[in-house]
Amino acid sequence: MDAIETELAIIGGGPAGMACARAYRAAGGEGPVMLISAEGRAPYRRPPLSKELLRGDVDAGELPLEPPAWWAEHDVALVTGRARHLRAVHRTIVLDDGREVGYRCCLLATGARPVRLPVPGAHDPGVLSLRTLDDARELLARLRPGGPVVVVGSGFVGCELAASLARRGQAVTLVSDETLPQGARLGPEVGRRLAAWLGEEGVRLVLGTAVDAIRRDGPALVVRAGDASARGDLVVVAAGATPRAELARDAALGLDGGRVPADARMRTAMPGLLVAGDVAAARHAVAGRVLPVEHWGDALAQGEIAGRVAAEDDEARWDTVPGFWSTIGNRTLKHAAWGDGHDACELEAHPGGAFVARYTREGRLVGILTHERDEDLEAGRRRIGADARAT
């Protein structure tokens, strides 16, 4: 089989891959571009899967990141298939169907996959996870109206999922080893607010105890966590994600915490190979250190840098303060932070339930979380950057 030659090969059709293709063209890159996506569909918005799509407020047709005509208009070839091998020394990718793709520049943007619980029963077919549109469709198809569902994990995806399912009328129990949702990461005062929001959405909380086992009992599943248990038709595990770094291992690249190291221009140690998004461990130009992030906006930002670097833009570097948003029921939280720890948190409450939490380390602002206080978020984001530049 003849090798296909391309200028820019992008492996992964998430936000990082999509942003790379857009930015390469926008920066004047004129060579052939190929985006390889294992999901069998054009890149789409993932965040609504645990929010609007699950609640029934948008349908799948509204999710694509670009309309079908975009691909031909921008001369980007979309290959729906999996990249099986990356022979980075030879600048070659081997696809699932055996075809070989030779490239000048490659972006690895393979994202992450959900963690499986390391407990007995975790492989039962009634135990689901949520990463892709297919996962969301499967979950929706298997919901029994009003039936009980157990969500495991109180990270943002878990909290969003639990609230969205409750809004659909499911009887939801959220089980987590955290004593408060996001308590360790965002502090107990924020955790208490999240717990109260979930309670108001009708979610039953079983907190502070890790899942030991999942047992099938006829059509139901029983999740056992210490002395507590929860019963559901389905169990949805939202216990975090693992970077999909197998192609980097294949290419003999060293990893950092399971991710692919990169500089602030998204360049790996391998000539011609860039990395962006959830699979990257990129050095932040302003923070001056590696910041692993798992956020939609940062995957877009890093993908954009990679596209500009592929188009030989010398200015492009990752220098924006990372951040995410989360919508739990109808309440939205917005966060901007380096995300690698704080030693103090101060919460400022405002009328109507709005609040601002400011996170500091050695007296410098390193994070801000807001609910209904966008002006404080923006001011905080600017100060986080300024404080880091001043050190």
Ligand SMILES: Cc1cc2nc3c(=O)[nH]c(=O)nc-3n(C[C@H](O)[C@H](O)[C@H](O)COP(=O)(O)OP(=O)(O)OC[C@H]3O[C@@H](n4cnc5c(N)ncnc54)[C@H](O)[C@@H]3O)c2cc1C
């Ligand atoms: C349900 C859900 C809700 C979320 N909500 C928010 C939110 O509200 N705010 C926020 O900031 N973040 C949110 N996130 C996180 C955000 O979606 C991720 O950080 C982001 O999608 C990471 O982008 P990425 O491009 O690195 O990887 P991904 O989006 O994971 O995309 C990677 C793509 O690469 C493909 N791929 C992997 N291996 C191969 C291969 N070998 N060959 C070809 N293709 C391959 C995958 O199939 C996938 O399509 C959410 C995540 C989930 C799952």
